[in-house]
Amino acid sequence: MATRKTGDDLTNAIFSVTRDIMAREGYQAVNFARIARESGTSRTVLYRRWPSPFALMTEAIQDEAHQVQGKLVDADFSTGSLRGDLLEMLTRYKHSADIMGRTYNRAILGEVSKDDNTDVLTFLNQIKQSNLFIMERILSKAQLNGEINNTTTDMVKLLPFELLRYHFLMSDEPITDDFVAELVDEVILPAIMNQQR
Template identity: 30%
Template sequence: MPDTPATPRRRGTVRTQELLSVTIDIAARDGYAGLSIEALARRAGVGKHTVYRRWPSKSALIFDALSHVWTTDLDYRDTGNVRADLREQFLRSTAALSEPPLGPLYRAVIAEAQADPDLRAELHQRFLATVEQRTLERTTRAQRTGELAADADLTFPTEVLCGALYYRYLLSNRPVGTAEVDALIEMFLAAYGTRS
């Protein structure tokens, strides 16, 4: 029996994934500045209209490409132990940021965002705010279970908790590993943890 032809929707999904993979390859090699809709279309062997139908701008394209390789790594696993969950999440994120394709690509977007307010706003909305929100949700659940002080407003502490690792990774040449993650979580728990 002959294979059933792929539906247009299926072909479109596959093509989108292919274009995102090519985007990651180009950006990892040439940086954000070297990425263009034209370069993507040429490298992927498609017309520019095929790309523009999916993404109206280069920034929309690059953020979808980042999501393609990283979004699931922003999710917390809830084991019922906030220390273990923060540690596992931060180590996973640190590993992702330390290796291609995500690390170089994310650094390139951060660098470009310094001179592009719209790109910076989109970076915050689609990634940094997501990291902060998911961490706040996890720490808030820990408040409800009695692991963290119930009367503490954890909004700013959570921002600091997340930001410390990103700062160290993006703006210094100091290591970000198990020891650093453990020390950061210990500081947070010393300030907001409860004794059972």
């Protein structure tokens, strides 16, 4: 008789099964009954920890991204210039989006359109706050370095993330390093510097 998994072993099994189902069949195929069966646990265990399959999918995908390159919010983007920091941050953000994959990112659109969309709205608000925190750190360093003087609005702080997310969701074209550089040089930096007048 197989030993029932517990603790980290169980969590890793649940995450692995969730990611595998998503990769093979799409997010619509992810449900607690199937994950419980394939990971060797019960639906009760899953319901106790995650309010919905979407919440579980989110944690499973984030776990993989964090294993590969750590948490974006903890990263140090110290290149010595505002432009360099923005390029470094958006390159890391792009890699995280690539790891999470279009299937998951497009699942967000499907979840937002549901009547009961509390989980995804909570998640998006958490992402927004994390993104603001990341940009505030970068812009604070730029102020200390004398590159900018004035504060920047939240709309401009969120602009790089929202533009990349839009491209990732709506286009099948890959996000290249050239695209990131063009985004920084032609959109983000001009928007930041426009608020320094």
